[in-house]
Amino acid sequence: MKKIIFFIAFIGVLTFSNNMKAQTNRETVSTNQKSDDGVLIAYPNPAKDFILLKAKDSSLKIKTVTFYSILGMQVAQFTINSNAAEIDLDRFRPGKYLIRYTLSDNTQKVTQIIKQ
Numbered sequence: 001m002k003k004i005i006f007f008i009a010f011i012g013v014l015t016f017s018n019n020m021k022a023q024t025n026r027e028t029v030s031t032n033q034k035s036d037d038g039v040l041i042a043y044p045n046p047a048k049d050f051i052l053l054k055a056k057d058s059s060l061k062i063k064t065v066t067f068y069s070i071l072g073m074q075v076a077q078f079t080i081n082s083n084a085a086e087i088d089l090d091r092f093r094p095g096k097y098l099i100r101y102t103l104s105d106n107t108q109k110v111t112q113i114i115k116q
Contacts, residue, residue, distance in 0.1 A: 046114035054084040061104040
């Protein structure tokens with residue numbers, strides 16, 4: 001709960017935007033561990049090279065995904081516009097990241113992943 005409150009406090013001061021396209025859909029990965037918040041599934045978690053995101057409701061699309069460091073600094077932003085996507089994590093340093101995503105019905109949620 002403290003992490004979410006800290007994250008929300010820093011959202012207002014974030015101005016850096018790094019829009020990039022994410023590759024869409026790679027379902028051939030083994031799913032050792034998943035981050036499932038009831039709306040979006042992120043796997044594998046922890047991740048090494050990439051992370052797969054999938055909206056649980058097949059009628060919804062993931063509009064945007066924004067990564068934040070655990071200190072609340074925006075690291076990257078991706079425009080998805082698909083039900084599922086693969087995001088390359090090669091340029092991310094190892095550690096914990098908060099992901100804020102927006103779905104096509106304007107639902108916004110935050111989940112956490114670990115980059116190895």
